[in-house]
Amino acid sequence: MDLTPYVDNLRHELAIAADAGGEEARALAERLTAPLESATRLTLLNALSAAMGEVTRELAPGSVDVRLRGLDPEFVVTPPPAPEPFQEAQAPVTAPVASAPLQAVPEADDGAMARINFRLPAHLKARAESAATAEGLSVNAWLVRAVSTALDGREQLNPPGRGKDSGGRGFTGWVR
Template sequence: MDLTPYVDNLRRELAAAADASGDEARALAERLSVPLESAARLTLLNVLSAAMGDVTRELAPGSVDVRLRGTDPEFVVTPPPAPEPMREAREPAAAPVVAASPAAEADDGAMVRINLRLPAHLKGRAEGAAAAAGLSVNAWLVRAVAVALDGGGNANGPGRGKEPGGRGFTGWVR
């Protein structure tokens, strides 16, 4: 992005304002316009960086970075990952059902609250997987986190173990 037109416009505006005040002000404006150019460029870069920070927060997990090339900024856009394409109706739905890990059962039962921000496409998929498993989204997420942190569950793989009562669990986990 070329900042020169914006800096030149600022210089013209300063000269126009100085013209209204006489010859002394015009000469002062001419002397100040060259040193003010770098300050104006820096201020514009700060504004652009702040704006791209706001854009990045809205794009998360994507981002927009501002890089300096010579005296001009360059924008680098990193788009969020594309959602997976819809599966055909014939393909069985990947309904994650995971067994609670033994470590989670040995927990003292204390609960803590966290806020989790998910992109809309992941939230929808998590809700669908939880519904298919007959669980609340919270219970499904607790089980998924437990399996992920315990290295994938038991020796039979995630969701393919036997509980002490002999009930089996099957499902898919990514």
């Protein structure tokens, strides 16, 4: 973005205002405009940076950055990542997998779905994609199954009626 037209416009407006004050004011305005050019450019750059900060907050997780190239700012727009298109689960690959056995993902009673943002480190994302591909599933279907398996496994480890809040006839403490 070329700031020169904006700086020139400010110089022109200052000259028009100085004309009203006479010849001395016009001469003073001419002497002041050259040193004020860098201050004007810096002020415009600060205003643009603040504006792009507000735009970035509205675009999150996308962003707009202002970079200085020579004397002029340049805008770098990073759009938010496009959501992956919904893919139906493909037929599972018949090759055996060393991980947990395949289990059907129980559907919700009312069929309602919830959407969440899930951030993974890059190395885990790559492993999840590889595992999903090996099992012939989309990453989403694989993650749903993994979460379901993890939660079902936890319920089996902690059956109802056991534990300190179960109201059952259990004892806690030390024994000699």
